[in-house]
Amino acid sequence: MSDHPSTFGSETNPSGEHAWDDRARIVSADQSDRLDGGGVPLLRGTFAEMIRRISLLAEEDRAGYVIEKAGDRTYSAEEAMALASRPDFPAQDPG
Numbered sequence: 001m002s003d004h005p006s007t008f009g010s011e012t013n014p015s016g017e018h019a020w021d022d023r024a025r026i027v028s029a030d031q032s033d034r035l036d037g038g039g040v041p042l043l044r045g046t047f048a049e050m051i052r053r054i055s056l057l058a059e060e061d062r063a064g065y066v067i068e069k070a071g072d073r074t075y076s077a078e079e080a081m082a083l084a085s086r087p088d089f090p091a092q093d094p095g
Helices: 047-056 077-084
Strands: 023-028 043-046 065-069 074-076
Touching: 023 047, 043 047, 047 065, 047 077, 065 077, 074 077
Parallel strands: none
Antiparallel strands: 023 043, 023 065, 065 074
16 A cells, blocks of 8 residues: 545655655756646656665755655655665665
8 A cells, every 4th residue: 555645735644654666756856846747857766766866865965856756745855865764665676
């Protein structure tokens, strides 16, 4: 079961687990609030992959990017780093 946005305030209704395999994209933080769904994506992949990509950036550069998770919401770099440190965060595929 994945997290689903509610119809009130666009907040996530947690299901007890994160949908690490949901589609996501990284966009520039200054473009993420646009009415057309955000700016041009810099990277696309699973939510877990985008979290890993954010974590590879230098700390001072992370704030310039956000993750937009399909059907959910936008996650700041700070939120991404907190999710990366969770014990249930999936290990990177060796391939």
